[in-house]
Amino acid sequence: MSRRTIGQLRIHHALDAFVTHEVLPGTGVSADRFWMGLSDIVTHFTPKILNALARRRLLQQAVDHLLTAPGFDPGDVGAQIDLLRTVGYLEREPESVSIATRDVDAEIARIAGPQLVVPVTNARYALNAANARWGSLYDAFYGTDAEPYDMQGVPTAGYDTQRGERVIRRVRLLLDEIMPLTRGSHADVARYRVEDGRLTAALDDGAPPAGLRRPAQFAGFQGPPDAPRVVLLRNHGLHLELRFDPTSPIGSRDRAGISDVIAESAISTIMDCEDSVSAVDVEDKIQVYRNWLGLMQGTLTASFRKGGRLLERRLAPDRHYTAPDGTPLVLPGRSLMLIRNVGHHMFTDAIVDTGGHPVPEGVLDAAVTAVIALHDLRGTSRTTNSRTGSIYIVKPKMHGPEEVALSDALFARVERVLGLGPNTIKMGIMDEERRTSANLAACIQAARERVVFINTGFLDRTGDEIHYCMQAGPVVRKADMRAEPWMAAYEQRNVAIGLACGLKDHAQIGKGMWAMPDRMADMMTQKIAHPRAGANTGWVPSPTAATLHALHFHFVDVATVQARMENVPPAAIKGLMTLPLADPAAWSAAERRAELDNNLQGILGYVVRWVDMGIGCSKVPDLDDVGLMEDRATLRISSQHVANWLHHGVVSQDEVRASMIRMAAIVDGQNRDEPGYRPLADNAGGPAFRAASDLVFKGVTQPNGYTESTLHRWRRVAKDGAAAANRTVPELDRAVP
């Protein structure tokens, strides 16, 4: 593999060519400056990152030691807390923290609404996500179980008029709840018009037209005032469009001529380079960066066939209206984009140092994703992302304040190399490792001038919880984890600490992913808990979920909830530290088998697509045929769970093997129609099956229960052939001191 040496770096020629010829032109940063700067940064940060990883291991060793000490009582949370303070796992809480992040876009600071996440490697999905700022409420209800299906189930071909009418009525009644009229219902309006800067709604009753009960909810319109094409409404900072088209199939049947109701939906979107992608080598990394480049230059397109038609997708333009006072009004057509980099524990051989060691991948991500975002900041892009001149990087899997400080220092160095002002690069802190939630205020303090969100990534957090208490005993069943005391304390503390640190009106307090993309009715009833708990954003897996979740932010005024909660103290650390252990005698043999089957089916279903096909996020049907969003974080939970039960003899190695064989057959059946799929049952010695085996049989010794090194190793075997099996994977190449 040919490499160019620049400073202390030996850069793969493909990456060199991509950055030098595709990324840098137009940024004002020369190739020399970029690569020499990166060389300095890598040299400076590599030992620090290795030290941080070593510290993680030492702390886990201290924890393991405590949990296996004779006479250790898992219920004695006090003893645990004392030990954790002694070894520095629990740090002293700062007196008071007040964030000072500046130049934050309204989508983060002020507008409460859904946050969509998407694997950036998939251009078609990434464009869809960016454009998911606006979504059809009619489609969202019609196409999902949010509107209950009748006896026939999911509508197939053609338009089901009765279902359509139910959806239209439902949406109009929703409008009555959030944007009520002075009298009557939006379902009965015959004509909307704009008169003297006010919206009027004529009902077919001969009486003078109604208006909006809160006239300020009228935000603008398109078309002539007496026959608008679009009426724009606003509630809690979120917009809704009534679209009129009496010539369309829906509009022609509608008394008021409304053809659709469009909701402002994914206010922000995380373009993900991390847990939802499979990016194991230089080729994959370039694909990640190239799509981000296309998004930041406004040039990304994707062509694909759908419904027998060839479609081309590109970024949506901004939306233009006339405000009630007659002045022009422009609203963003796209979601505000953030980019999630990889964590500190990843290394990549896209660049090696002079000793031939892969460099920290998070350092490369920070430098490349930030320099790419310069196309947005310099105004040379066809579209605008940040209107305040900021770059938003989400940093996952940081363990405690030292690691947040490390990222803060890294971003500062990148800013200097790129000639950016201090704190141009903002930081989203994933609150998804135990040491971060236990020291959250100190973590926020460590990035107080750049933090733009704290988000409860409960999936990774659950994986870390299981790994933390691996030696203490068997953990509760996976589905019972949500009801454990640590989880309640974690969620409550995240909001309370966030508010105490001044995130209100400046940054996001976010809630985690809805991981059942097809269960929208359940999401509608459950995820409203997020804004009610004081979160101003919550993660969704798809544009449709964003459109539906947006309704929750219409129903709940998060600003009021947060104001009410501002003095609510965080739950005691004791709750957070309560281990999720169970007495295995309580489980029948059938329950143990069901738990094992469930975990292994999820693992195999996800891993086979990751390793054999390079797909980093999949909808994997569970044993009840409910499609679950699986990514590396859900894999971390399932694999750690099996490893924990194996370690404590709740299940035996033979039982695990037998379950894997049974589940492989089920997964093969589920993927029967997938082009290029290699059945696991015929290929138990193949890389996918072996990856799944390593994840569970070697899970106890995986640092923090992470799955990356196993997945990367076997994906490279699948890509490059058997020779790669004996090659160490980049991440493991580094000797941790």
Ligand SMILES: CC(=O)SCCNC(=O)CCNC(=O)[C@H](O)C(C)(C)COP(=O)(O)OP(=O)(O)OC[C@H]1O[C@@H](n2cnc3c(N)ncnc32)[C@H](O)[C@@H]1OP(=O)(O)O
């Ligand atoms: C713990 C964590 O870290 S969570 C964060 C990581 N997870 C994620 O990012 C989840 C993102 N979501 C996804 O990747 C997908 O929704 C999956 C894999 C769960 C399901 O994908 P599929 O099985 O293809 O979904 P499905 O067939 O129902 O829908 C596909 C359509 O929805 C769109 N879609 C689905 N998910 C997304 C998304 N996240 N963003 C944008 N569009 C999406 C696709 O573009 C496609 O529409 P199109 O045909 O017009 O292009």
Ligand SMILES: O=CC(=O)O
């Ligand atoms: O990244 C999100 C999580 O839940 O983990």
Ligand SMILES: [Mg+2]
């Ligand atoms: Mg995560």
